[in-house]
Amino acid sequence: MATPAVLTHPESLKRPAGPSEYAKHPINAALSKEDKIELYRKMARIRHFEQRCIRVYQQGKIGGFLHLYVGQEAVAAGTISLLGKHDHLITGYRDHGHGLMVGMGMNECMAELTGKATGCSQGKGGSMHYFAPDKNYWGGHGIVGGQAPLGTGLAYAVKYLGHKGSCLAYMGDGAVNQGAVHEAYNLAALWDLPIIFVIENNGYSMGTSQERSSAHPGCLAKRAEGYGMAWDVVNGHDVYEVRAKTSAALKRAHEESKPTVLEIFTYRYYGHSMADPDKTYRDKEEIKEYREQKDPVLLFEKELLAEKVLTPELSQAINEAAMAEADQAAAFADASPDPTVADITKNIYWEEDHRGPQTTSRGTIIFE
């Protein structure tokens, strides 16, 4: 079992944001120059997509809840960059970054936010419910912690089918107090399932700080010990560290079929959702400090500039392209049609959408 130093969230962040001590870790040393540029490009795409979403929201085109990932990019980018054919992932409602990382297009993602028929869920899911099962991405789930048992089931299926794979089940720090999460922990440990529970600890469950919501001897990941699971804590501002520590957990899943809890310390720059005025529970100074000192995109850019992988010109070109792509996605969403009234009653039942002699259902299933 991993026995890392016990760190609390603030302590981990006192570490100076210098060059990454994980740059030479084999999993990162193995990256080509192109791989690194691509990883940076993906992080920049998440950043610019999310910031474009703010404008679309402010224009009144996005309803419901919009939970932004800005500040947390290195978590999705670092973890997902390691996944292979039989590695699956599932998360909560802060799900855009993961979607873009697995390869969902900005167009379908933006159109889903504005409720259009061209959205990834045809306008039926919204911000909290992105899915791309063809890319092993199983959502996008709205109820805090409710996805943890599903992720455990995905890992169970991977093992049942004899695949060398895993499931990464992401959640926020607020989810760790949900019973469903603990039930999932127990099953994962009891049945030796190849799962990594990733706690994206951004310090606040909505407006309640970790200190005010969670009893935690040291850190939240340590609760894994109660289930005999391996655990580790990760500086989520350093994409190299995220990759290094996730790769160890993936190895444990792939080779030993054992679960891990990873607590990745991160920070969100905007409110819990766009409906959160963000005025009551944290200081503006705190946000400013993170933006200036710990920004995962800027830190990685700095790292790659120092490595002479990036040039300022290339970085600028990448960022401008990501902004242009996000602008184009907003235009695509604007130009897309709404779903029709007839669409409301489609995609409810597989058997109804495919009704015929082979299906097992008859009778009335959609009622007037």
Added chain:
Amino acid sequence: MPVITYREALRAAMREELQRDEKVVLMGEEVAQFNGAYKVTEGLLKEFGPKRVVDTPISEAGFIGLGIGASMLGIRPVMELMFWSFSYVAFDQIVNNAGNIRYMSGGLINCPIVIRGPANGGTNVGATHSHTPEAILASHPGIKVVCPATPYDAKGLMKAAIRDNDPVYVMENTILYNDKGEVPDEDYIVPLGVADVKRTGEDLTIVAHGRAVITSLKAAEILEKEHGVSVEVVDLRSIRPLDEATVLQSVRKTHRVLLVEENKPFCGVDAQVAYLIQSKAFDELDAPIHRVSSIDAPQIYCKRLEDQQLPNAQRVVAEALKVLA
């Protein structure tokens, strides 16, 4: 044709589906080593081994959610709830996850899971273990619910449920587990959404589901022998999908309707059936529709009174005579 119990019929369905499809997995509390809390899965661990028949901890939100997640990747889990009453601690998984994921993903994901177990009162165990949540669950689009009343239907509906590509919740009844009936050895299914006329008659239609069908058949006997009334009993078998046509056909024949269910009356299944009949066959009715359901209180413990709280043949006969008056 072999005569077997309702319990054996369910077991036969699961055994045949375990043999037919290696992705079928049985899972639940005490289903394997203990041979099932109600012995429905008896012998299946020995026959199929621990990969296919899996004991879970007492952790409904966890293991039901696990089954739903596994079904998204193509496993076909058949999850036992020791009682459907225990589904309430897994409600988020059962409704939000299994019921919504196909819709919210715009049809990209489906969830071929079966959740099964007894859902009935009448066993003298008090309110927490006596819930009948078929109406609650069937009110959620995305979910299917069936309630077999006989051994034949139990096997056929269970096999259909396991082959179905949507979440199907099978509500059994502990009081029926020892009931015997003719059940074919060979492979057959009872499609979801097809009602069955369990008894033909001319003067009154009784619509029922689950054990209320058995109660209604007893009442029909009494009504014929003691009152000279010819009663038709329509067994819904499936709550969602619902066989509206068979119900309406019977109403058009008898023109008088009594609805019987073991649910509490408020927003019960029969509220929907009554709406159906008045909206599509109003002119066919010669009398108002009446209902017999459980007396509207949490399930009482006292056995003598619980037998009165639930629909019984005497209550059904009395209400039928009101419809016929």
